[in-house]
Structure formats: C-alpha cells, structure tokens
Amino acid sequence: MLEVEDIHTYYGESYVLQGISLRIDPGQVIGIVGRNGMGKTTLIRSIVGFTPPRRGHVRFKERDVTGWASNRVVALGLGLVPQGRRVFRSLSVRENLLVALRPGGRWTADGVMEIFPRLRERAESRAGNLSGGEQQMLAIARALVTNPDLLLMDEPTEGLAPLLVREVGHVIERLKADGLSILLVEQNLPLALRLADHLHVLSRGRIVHSGPPDSLAHDSEVRSRYLGL
Amino acid sequence: MEFWVTQLFNGVSYGALLFLLAGGLSLIFGMMRIVNMTHGSHYLLGAYLALTFLTRTGSYVLALLGGALAIAVLGVIEWDRFLQGLRGQELAQVLTTMGLALIFQDLALVTWGGDPYNLKIPAVLSGKYHLGTFFFPVYRVFIIVVALGVAVVLWLVVERTRVGAMMRATVDDAEMARGVGINVSGISLGVFALGAALAAVAGVVAGGFLGIYPGADFEILSYAFVVVIVGGLGSLRGALIGSLLVGLLDNFGKALFPELSYFTLFAPMAAILAVRPTGLFGRA
Ligand SMILES: Nc1ncnc2c1ncn2[C@@H]1O[C@H](COP(=O)(O)OP(=O)(O)OP(=O)(O)O)[C@@H](O)[C@H]1O
Numbered sequence: 001m002l003e004v005e006d007i008h009t010y011y012g013e014s015y016v017l018q019g020i021s022l023r024i025d026p027g028q029v030i031g032i033v034g035r036n037g038m039g040k041t042t043l044i045r046s047i048v049g050f051t052p053p054r055r056g057h058v059r060f061k062e063r064d065v066t067g068w069a070s071n072r073v074v075a076l077g078l079g080l081v082p083q084g085r086r087v088f089r090s091l092s093v094r095e096n097l098l099v100a101l102r103p104g105g106r107w108t109a110d111g112v113m114e115i116f117p118r119l120r121e122r123a124e125s126r127a128g129n130l131s132g133g134e135q136q137m138l139a140i141a142r143a144l145v146t147n148p149d150l151l152l153m154d155e156p157t158e159g160l161a162p163l164l165v166r167e168v169g170h171v172i173e174r175l176k177a178d179g180l181s182i183l184l185v186e187q188n189l190p191l192a193l194r195l196a197d198h199l200h201v202l203s204r205g206r207i208v209h210s211g212p213p214d215s216l217a218h219d220s221e222v223r224s225r226y227l228g229l
Numbered sequence: 230m231e232f233w234v235t236q237l238f239n240g241v242s243y244g245a246l247l248f249l250l251a252g253g254l255s256l257i258f259g260m261m262r263i264v265n266m267t268h269g270s271h272y273l274l275g276a277y278l279a280l281t282f283l284t285r286t287g288s289y290v291l292a293l294l295g296g297a298l299a300i301a302v303l304g305v306i307e308w309d310r311f312l313q314g315l316r317g318q319e320l321a322q323v324l325t326t327m328g329l330a331l332i333f334q335d336l337a338l339v340t341w342g343g344d345p346y347n348l349k350i351p352a353v354l355s356g357k358y359h360l361g362t363f364f365f366p367v368y369r370v371f372i373i374v375v376a377l378g379v380a381v382v383l384w385l386v387v388e389r390t391r392v393g394a395m396m397r398a399t400v401d402d403a404e405m406a407r408g409v410g411i412n413v414s415g416i417s418l419g420v421f422a423l424g425a426a427l428a429a430v431a432g433v434v435a436g437g438f439l440g441i442y443p444g445a446d447f448e449i450l451s452y453a454f455v456v457v458i459v460g461g462l463g464s465l466r467g468a469l470i471g472s473l474l475v476g477l478l479d480n481f482g483k484a485l486f487p488e489l490s491y492f493t494l495f496a497p498m499a500a501i502l503a504v505r506p507t508g509l510f511g512r513a
Pocket residue numbers: 011014016034035036037038039040041042043083
C-alpha cells in the first residue's frame with residue numbers, strides 16, 4: 001500500500017526527518033508515537049507532498065509519488081486528517097464535504113453523516129463556528145469522502161474531551177474493521193496501543209523503536225526515554 | 230433636480246462599468262491573491278481586438294465574444310508561462326506582470342497606433358430613453374444591465390456551485406485544499422482566465438463611450454485596485470459596492486469640483502481604509 005524509503009526532509013536549512021523508512025500493508029493500522037517536535041507531522045507532510053522529502057522515495061500503490069502535487073496523491077487514494085483539523089472555516093459543513101467528495105467509493109456525504117450525526121444537524125453551519133470536537137468529526141468525515149485506500153491521521157484526539165476521545169477511538173476501530181489502511185499519529189499512548197497493529201517510535205527525525213503494541217507496552221525503558229512516560 | 234438625477238445615473242452607470250472591470254480582479258487578486266498588473270492590459274487589448282474584429286466582421290456580438298475569448302487565451306498563457314511558479318510570491322508577481330503590462334502597452338502601440346478610437350456601438354444600443362423630462366442613453370442602461378447580470382452570475386458561481394466552494398476552500402487554506410484533492414492550480418488558472426475575459430468585456434463596453442486610447446490600461450488599473458481594496462479583498466459584494474462608490478464619487482467630483490476631482494475620489498477612499506483597513510467587506 002505505502003512504502004516510505006529512507007526519506008530526508010528539511011524546512012529550509014533545518015534538517016528534520018533524517019532517514020525514515022516504513023511500510024503499510026493493506027488493512028494495517030500503523031501507529032507513530034513520539035514526543036512533541038520529533039517529526040511526526042513532518043512525516044505526514046512528506047507523504048502527502050506538502051513538504052516533499054529532499055532525498056528518498058514515497059511509493060503509494062506501486063507508484064513513486066515523491067514530489068507529486070498533493071492533490072494528485074489524494075486523487076490516487078490517500079486521505080488526510082491533518083493536525084489541528086484545518087476545516088475550511090468559511091464553508092458550511094456540507095460544503096466542506098462537497099469539495100472533498102470523490103464519488104465511486106464506499107463513502108458519500110450522507111454516509112459519513114450516518115456515523116457522525118452531529119454533522120447532519122449542523123450541515124448548514126459555517127465550519128468555523130463548530131466546536132473543536134465537531135471540527136474533528138468534520139475533518140475525519142472530509143477525509144473519508146475522498147474515498148481513500150490509506151488514511152493518514154495526525155493526532156485526531158488532540159485537545160478533545162475524554163468522551164470525544166472515546167468516540168474518535170470507536171470510529172477508527174470501525175474503519176479498521178472495514179479494512180481501511182491507516183497511519184495513525186497519536187500522543188495518546190493507550191489509544192495507539194489499542195488500535196495499532198504495529199508501532200514506530202519517532203525521536204529527532206529517526207525511528208528509534210519498532211514493534212507490535214506488546215513490545216512497547218512492556219518496554220518501560222523505551223517508554224521513559226522516548227515518550228517521557 | 231435634473232442635474233442630480235442625470236449625474237446620479239451617470240455615476241451609477243460608470244460604477245457598473247467599474248464593476249465589470251473590478252469583478253475579475255476581485256476574483257484574481259481578492260480571492261486567489263495573484264497580484265495582476267496586466268488587468269488593465271486585458272481591458273485595453275480586449276477593446277483593441279474587438280475593434281479589429283468589428284471592422285473585419287461587422288458584428289458587435291462577434292467582436293465582443295472574440296475579444297473576450299482571445300484575452301481569456303492570453304490569460305491562460307500568462308498564467309501557465311509566468312505566474313504558475315510564483316504562487317504566494319507577491320513581489321515577483323508584481324514585477325512579472327508589470328513587465329508584461331509594459332510589453333503589452335508597446336505591442337498595442339505598434340499594432341493600433343497612437344490615435345484614439347471609438348468602438349461603434351450597434352444601432353439598438355444607441356438612442357435615448359425618455360422618462361418625463363429626463364433622458365437616459367440606452368447604452369448606459371445596457372452597461373448597468375450587463376454589470377448586474379455579471380454580478381449575479383459571479384455570485385451564483387462563487388456561492389452556489391461546487392467549483393465556487395472549491396475556490397473559497399482554497400482561499401481559506403490552499404495547502405489543505407490540495408490535501409483533500411482540489412486541483413488548486415487548475416482553479417487558479419480558470420479564475421485568471423475568467424477574470425481576464427471580464428476585463429476584456431469591460432474594455433469593449435468602455436470602448437463605446439470612453440473610447441480606446443494608449444494609456445487607458447494603466448489609467449483604469451489603479452481604479453480597479455482601488456475598488457477591490459476598498460470593497461474588501463475576496464468580497465464580490467464589496468467590489469460591487471466599491472464600484473458604485475467610486476463611480477459616484479468620481480462622477481460627482483468631476484461635475485462639482487472639476488479641479489479637485491482626484492481629491493474628492495481618493496480622500497474618501499483613504500478615509501475608509503483608515504477606519505477599516507480590510508475594506509468595507511474584507512474577510513481580514
Ligand atoms: N514549517 C516549519 N518550518 C520550520 N520548522 C518546522 C516547521 N514545522 C515544524 N518544524 C520543526 O520541525 C520539527 C518537527 O516538527 P513536527 O511538527 O514534525 O513535530 P511533531 O512530532 O509533529 O510534534 P507535535 O507532537 O507537537 O505535533 C520541530 O523541531 C519543529 O519545530
């Protein structure tokens with residue numbers, strides 16, 4: 001599904017991703033954990049093409065998409081739930097879904113409103129007027145209506161109340177049960193351990209530990225060194 | 230009384246022309262944030278081309294459409310060759326389009342010479358409507374109708390269609406617009422071409438009553454930017470109100486205080502911007 005091959009990504013002179021490789025097979029949920037500023041979002045940005053890597057390759061569905069315009073990568077089947085939600089604030093909820101809609105797949109605007117009933121109630125509201133939780137639902141729904149084969153989620157539970165964290169967790173579980181491949185960046189370690197099939201720990205732009213959830217759950221040394229737990 | 234009604238009507242019809250001119254710039258600069266100094270060139274070249282088409286074909290409609298279409302194609306070329314790579318670099322956009330505008334000015338001078346022309350308007354649009362003791366030139370009524378039509382169509386496209394929603398999404402967050410699959414480059418190209426064509430339409434329409442002459446491109450360029458900035462970047466309603474305001478101020482200024490007309494036009498504009506830096510309807 002996705003192969004990231006030794007990518008090196010910079011912001012100007014600042015060298016952030018220092019050689020990251022990973023792969024995601026169909027139906028897998030891969031978790032990325034790590035402390036603030038370690039390069040998790042930069043990894044997502046490199047894959048979707050917002051900040052293309054200077055060296056290395058991103059291969060998605062057997063195509064080398066390194067350096068492609070992001071909209072082409074998305075059209076190929078990559079969905080993005082960005083950090084900070086980034087809904088289109090001046091558009092209504094319905095319009096947020098409309099502009100992202102890529103018909104011909106499992107998800108329609110009506111379909112996502114089934115799993116997020118709040119969005120149906122607020123369909124005509126400006127997205128900028130939604131609560132943080134509602135905006136997060138919208139950001140997920142907006143990515144789903146692009147009918148992705150792989151979903152990139154960057155801290156989908158950040159800043160949410162515990163009840164909403166659980167709801168987002170359930171949604172991700174459901175998507176996983178549907179067979180969707182997911183790259184999940186998450187600071188909430190219990191959630192990441194529960195949802196991911198495999199985890200990578202990121203520190204200063206490198207992967208410093210990889211393994212199934214068990215390995216991390218039991219490795220208190222890695223947890224304290226790289227996650228501050 | 231008659232003076233006021235006539236001047237009011239003239240001001241409104243001039244404002245309508247300004248809206249034709251500024252509506253396109255409102256999309257190009259106000260929404261997509263491309264600083265386009267060739268907007269005046271599109272106006273003037275559109276008028277000159279229509280003049281040539283009119284002499285060749287004798288049809289006003291063909292001349293109008295031909296001028297608009299040719300300028301749309303020119304807009305596509307400009308965007309594709311020069312502006313595509315300058316996304317977000319305002320200074321580079323200013324310098325590039327300014328350079329192009331100067332080249333277009335010279336090309337126009339070489340092709341059509343330095344004499345002023347008037348675009349002959351069709352018989353159906355000449356004459357006057359009589360209303361009691363007042364006379365309203367048909368042509369100026371025509372301009373108001375065209376401008377209203379364009380305003381309604383633009384508004385519907387931007388506010389009520391999927392492409393319009395994609396434009397607004399791009400304005401909100403261009404990177405994220407790409408991130409949900411919106412072809413931002415394609416949209417920006419389309420907007421640029423449409424805006425260019427609208428400027429050409431304005432030039433053709435103006436050719437029938439302001440005339441076509443060297444220098445008109447830069448003369449109206451400042452008006453177009455004033456309207457868009459005073460109306461508020463990204464707001465079509467702002468461009469419409471701004472056009473009417475500038476049209477009325479310019480008209481009454483010239484009629485009442487001819488020697489102060491620039492002052493009566495630009496002082497209120499400066500005052501508006503001092504109070505509301507984002508313009509009348511700016512999204513900030
Ligand atoms: N646009 C940018 N320009 C310059 N440096 C940046 C930019 N964005 C991020 N950085 C830097 O790159 C490094 C990695 O940032 P990144 O956002 O990828 O971290 P993160 O792991 O996602 O952190 P968080 O958990 O806070 O979201 C940080 O040192 C950050 O300061």
